[in-house]
Amino acid sequence: MNYFSSDFRLGILGGGQLGKMLLTETRKFDIQTFVLDPSEEAPSRFGCNNFYKGSLMDFDTVYQFGKMVNLLTIEIENVNLDALDLLEEEGLPIFPSPKTLRLIQNKGKQKDLYVTNNIPTSKHLRFVGLDDLKNSLSKDELDFPFVWKSAQFGYDGNGVKICRSALDLIKLPDVECIAEELIPFKNELAVIVARNFSGEIKTYPVVEMEFHPEANQVEYVICPARINDSITQKAQEVALKVSETFNHVGLLAVEMFQTEDDEILVNEVAPRPHNSGHYSIEASYTSQFENHLRAILDLPLGSTDSKVAGIMVNLVGEEGFEGPVYYENIEQIMAINGVIPHIYGKKETRPFRKMGHVTIVNRDMVVARRIAEEVKNSIRVISIQ
Amino acid sequence: MNYFSSDFRLGILGGGQLGKMLLTETRKFDIQTFVLDPSEEAPSRFGCNNFYKGSLMDFDTVYQFGKMVNLLTIEIENVNLDALDLLEEEGLPIFPSPKTLRLIQNKGKQKDLYVTNNIPTSKHLRFVGLDDLKNSLSKDELDFPFVWKSAQFGYDGNGVKICRSALDLIKLPDVECIAEELIPFKNELAVIVARNFSGEIKTYPVVEMEFHPEANQVEYVICPARINDSITQKAQEVALKVSETFNHVGLLAVEMFQTEDDEILVNEVAPRPHNSGHYSIEASYTSQFENHLRAILDLPLGSTDSKVAGIMVNLVGEEGFEGPVYYENIEQIMAINGVIPHIYGKKETRPFRKMGHVTIVNRDMVVARRIAEEVKNSIRVISIQ
Incomplete structure (x- = not known):
């Protein structure tokens, strides 16, 4: 072709x-x-x-x-x-096929698939609605605490709630949902798998999502993850097994937890380019976007290796600001070596809206991490009228 | 702003x-x-x-x-x-200013400027037309061999001819021109200088144009150039002096010759992104295009350092083919690690038309150079009807 x-x-x-x-x-x-x-x-x-x-x-x-x-x-x-x-x-x-999309669109079906295929994941129960879930609680089939997830249409943390007591159930919508065991974890990891129509497969390095110690929000996506070789290998193996199960063409981003006792549990997947792979534009030999394209067109996949260490910081709308966007101190961060902003092109900001991201690349991960913090503390996505 | x-x-x-x-x-x-x-x-x-x-x-x-x-x-x-x-x-x-463009558009004025500012360049004479040049030859002010260059509107080797005898004059157009001393050189080098409106200046590494041993055509642009430190330093210094002379805002690509006795002579300049800087998209921390933009918008310049070695191969239309373009064996070269084609988006090919380029990036220059040759020998820009 x-x-x-x-x-x-x-x-x-x-x-x-x-x-x-x-x-x-x-x-x-x-x-x-x-x-x-x-x-x-x-x-x-x-x-x-x-x-x-x-x-x-x-x-x-x-x-x-x-x-x-x-x-x-x-x-x-x-x-x-x-x-x-x-x-x-x-x-x-x-690509991805509607069959793959149907499995992924419904978090209940997605979780069932992991169980069927012996892919490690947290325990879960499926419910057709809120009453069904409450029933299960009253019969002691389900106990607090648990993670409630809407089965459909969740996005960027929407449709997810940690439930510690009956009080947390009050505001939940009455929709098809799942309840997952709440598992304390050390690290949230991700691996992007590229697979073309002919079956050639490549995995990107394991990346790590570093959370803000208080706000419990992902602050940095770090490539490669600062984990030991055995965890790296385990995460790669699990990601490949998930990829095999979905038999996808294109990218599959596999999000995982590294538990306190170094188990790897699959959280969820996305069959497309993913926020956790944005660093690849600057840091990898082939960006995730180029490899998605190569994969769906059945071209040979490009190398997923990294040239240098990469860290990605999301630019989200600051709380308390709504209206025409202004990127405060963007010039200041651009003066730092290896700092590249990506502005998505949305005219209006609102709290937590993804407006762009910044990639930090450096030969030395420690330096990159220090610069990432400087970036995070400098730039603000606000609105000035 | x-x-x-x-x-x-x-x-x-x-x-x-x-x-x-x-x-x-x-x-x-x-x-x-x-x-x-x-x-x-x-x-x-x-x-x-x-x-x-x-x-x-x-x-x-x-x-x-x-x-x-x-x-x-x-x-x-x-x-x-x-x-x-x-x-x-x-x-x-x-940016660049019309004043800078006027100096550069006319190769005679450009050469005079180098002489006035003690910038090393080959000796030249200016002529208003062909008769003027022939006059000079007859008066022995000018001798064969020399390089004839049209003063205006040269592009990609058009408007340049090596004249070894009166026979070579026959087909020359009667336009304003210069005659340059023909200097044997070891290497053709280039340095891209970025300068923003506030005066911040950064230079990209010295690159080398490797010529085909027989065809006398640039085959590869190689970054960094495989030259010793003292030549590197000399080339950087000359490029900075040229940049200072033009007082440009944006990029200035300075093409130079390394003579047999290791002198650096300025050949010509371009006040914009340049073919010799295409490797920077993949190999540099900041591409030449991003730095041109940063410079003219008076934003801080990005790092011009390289992440890895980079080699660029031009994709030009094969002789003997004219019509809708077809990139023969492009899939084959894409299967090699670190090989990235850039297709410019021209529907029709014709002999020697610049249709795209391929960048080869690798941690090891020797490997990159070997792959570049493989790329050059594999892909062909042809037309199939």
Whole structure:
């Protein structure tokens, strides 16, 4: 197949920052792109050949969009799967496949799959709704504390709540959900697995999410993770086993916990470029976005090795600010060697909205970590009227 | 000044591959861009906010384009300078300035400037036309062999001819020109100097252009150059002196010869991102395109150090092929670790047209050089009907 400067058309469902960074790679290879997103202000509105505004959950919109392209991929999981099923039936290659997406969209099914395939994960119970869960509590099948998760449409920590007592149940929505055992962990790790249609597989190094000691928020994604070789190997093996189970084409980001007693438990997966792989644009021989593209086009995968150490800091909207965005002190952090901001192109900030990220690269991880803290303490995403 | 996700508008004169790669950086920082190019198939037609088709040499077109933006830069030197003069007079910041462009556009003036400022360069004579040159030959002021160069509008080796006898004069156009002493050299080197409006200056490492032993064509741009420390230092010093002389804002690519007796002579300069700096996208902490942008926006310059060794191979149209482009064996080279193709987005190939480039990055220069040769011997830019 000839993709380069040809008539081949790649469709991307979703036009957020992940789509935007993927488009950079399509431009590098001169591949024609079609993007569908509900917002006409979507970060991906530039850099594609054709941008369409429309709902990703609407059957007709997604189906009609699919009919215009030669291959379809996603940058967000919440898309109309019935439309994808029909398109696939009619012969359109779709990666990740609607079957994989259906398993991943539902956290209950995802967890069941891990259990069926002997993939280590925390214990869980599935419930059709809140009453069902309460029933289970009253019958002592379930005990506090546990982690409540909405089965569908969770994103970036939405749809997750730690429940320590009946008080925590009051505000929960009455939706299909799961309850997971609350497991104390030392580290949150992630491995991105790239797999092309022919079955070539490569894994990126294990990365570590470092949390703020008080706020319990991910502050830094650190590559490589500062863990010992045996944990590294175990995490890689588990990630490969998960990849095998999903039999995906494209990227699969596998999020894991390293427990207090050095077990690796799978938390959840995303079948696409992932926040935990943004560091790869600067630090890796091949960025996650380029490898996603190579994988779905069945091109040879690029090296997933790192040139240098990489740390990623998310730029999220500061609490108390809403409106036209202003990046305070961005010039100051740009004066530091190896500091590269990525601004996603969203005009308006609001508290905790992902507005961009900053990558810190350095030959020395200790120096990179120190600079990352300096970056985190300098830049603020605010609004000035 | 607030550039990021703001109403600030950057104008770029020229929409070729240099503009395209510059646009990638503007997207990363979410800066609004306007592009003017004579071709509606220009590689930069995607990735900018607004694309305008129009002549870069037409006063009114360039002037009207300039009135729409807050700052103007170029990706090609051959633009209407009278329009730029007026725009600058009216307060528009333009980098490089029309004054710098005027000096560089004319190779005679450029050479005179080196002489005036004691910058080492080969001896030259200026002529208003071919008769003037022939006169000089007949009066023995000029001797064969010499290098004839058109004073204006040379590009990529066009407008240059080595003259060894009267026979070589026959096909020369009757235009303003210079004759340079033909100097045998060991190496052709280049240094890119970045300078922002506030005067912060950084130089990229010295790179080496390796020539094909028979075809006398640049085959590889190699970073860092395989030269000793004293030559490296001399080349850096000369490049900085040239930069000082032009007092430019943005990038200045300084091409130099290392003579048989290890002198450094300046050949010519380009006040913009340059073919000799393409390796920087993958190999440097900050790509030349990002630093051009940082410089003209008066942001702090990024580190010009390299993460790994980098070699660039130009992808030019194969002789004997003209028409819709096909990149033969591109999949094959993509299977090699650290090999990244850049396809510029030109639909039609023709002999020697620059269609893209391939970067090879590796921790080990010897390995990189071996892979570069493999790449060069594998991929072909052809047309299949």
